[in-house]
Amino acid sequence: MKHPWLKRLLSLHGLLFLAFVYAPIIIVVVYSFNSHPVNMMVWKDFTFDWYLSIFGNPTKLTEQTLYVESTDQLLSAVKNSLTVAVTTTTFATIVGTATALAIYRYHFKLKPFYQGLLYMPMVMPDIVLGIALLVFFINFGVKLGLMSIIIGHCTFLISYVFVVVSARLAGMDSTLEEASADLGANPWATFRRVTLPQILPGIVGGALLAFIISMDDLVITYFIAGVDSTTLPVFIYGMLRRGVKPEINAIATLMLLFSFAIAALGLYFRRRN
């Protein structure tokens, strides 16, 4: 870099980019502590009331604004979201990992075609998948509810796990498995002692990704959720339609914290290996 001002310009560019990405998020976090009851974009005072309110503790501020929807509804949406995410993640991780292992190990006709089919759900528009699933469930008489959401999420989350585990398998030295067999390990012992520890970071990474996407999904879930099976994103969307309420900021901040925790967990696993 010849000119110092060029260097400064580059730094400025970097800062502007970061601001572009993170400013809206920071604003949401800051205003979740704003005590202005009507216009949440006008700063008044610092308060924890919105957080207290979403956990069902009425305060002077929230009583006065009467914005709070039923806390039971919110908590039930969170519970639904967690149920769906945990079930889907477990299933998608097992099936996705098994599929990745099968594709890695065996050579068969139409393998590239089959691989392509596995990548497809990742690029398919959510809205198409949502409509397709809805039509499918209705035609086959599947009752819309938590089960239909779980099945729907699995259809595309298996692909995500498959892709992440496949990448890890592709980077694994295949002679490790041969070395294990050479030293007397039968196929099961080789899998347990060599293959599994080698691809574990991929499996954990795929599972965390599936969990986050499942927790976060609005479009597909919106189509296939039943009346009594609202998930958190669907619940928030419903709240927004009846006006933007200050609690939204608090809920968004908590979800953000949760995502950071998941990402940190993922990083920790990657570091450890």
Added chain:
Amino acid sequence: MDSIAEVREAVKRFPAPEGGVITALDDISLNIQQGQFMTLLGPSGCGKTTLLRAISGFEDLDSGEVRIAGESVAGVPPYRRPVNTVFQNYALFPHLSVSGNVGYGLDLARVSKTEREQRVGEALERVNLSGFDRRKPAQLSGGQQQRVALARAIINQPKLLLLDEPLSALDRNLRQSMQLELKSLQHDLGICFLFVTHDQEEALTMSDQVVVLDHGRIEQIGPPEELYHQPATRFVAGFIGDGTLFSGTIENGAEDPILVTEDGLRISVGIGPSVGTKATLIIRPEHLNIAPQEPDNSLGILDAVLEQSVFQGATRQYVCKLANGTSISVSVAGSGDEALSNVNPGDPIRLAYRRNTPHLILES
């Protein structure tokens, strides 16, 4: 002597990527005796690694069989064969410590904890790596990783240890000291080593028997001295050691027979071959000397022009050109021949060799 492993008429073909078929093993038969250090030597693609994998069980033969300790191992999976392998890239388990790697075979056999510790300690001591047991493979140098791979492979006390170009990733100095260490390790353990390499120097240094392979066929089996001094084929002569090959037909000379090459070079050879035989003569640099003023009858003479004189430490090499343009090297011990001290590049010189020394390969 007992036969430890035997390969009988092994054939293995692969589909070639560009269509057609590659014959990796073409009717290979060999026998490894108790306590032997045998080397499979050949250029890349000669089938040596395929042969090793057929013995370790990672490759099935199309026909023929592998016998270990007298029994056919057809259909026996690698994990039930009494052989162990040192892999070319070492294939150490990155998630296990040195101790975890070396003790892997013992853990599978559910050896008791005290015995495991003792045997891992012994194996590490054998390869001079005591005290490294807690390290991870990534924290070791290439040479140390090599030793861990070796310790891991010998801890099960296999009947036969297979080594797939284990030294190729090491630098030259380390490679040479490892060659001697491997040789003495093999002697101490008393187990058979089957060693794969494309490096002829490595093969000559370590082996009791060398198997030279080319295009899936065995060119020659024998001790290193035999391969060097009496190569059976042109390929072996060219692959092992330095030297110049002359191909031609035997004709009658004034005293001894003469080999006449296609481009008319006449080289006298020792007694033996009958007139009209097609043959190849191999003249190695140490066979040649500067011809004395009045050569006696036992010497063959070659007229040449000096091209270059190269100092090589213990020897000096003179690169010369014969009348037909063939280049030939002369190696002289010490710092050089006095008779040559005032011969400059471009000057003619006469080279002499004992007629019976260079080996003659007769074509049938």
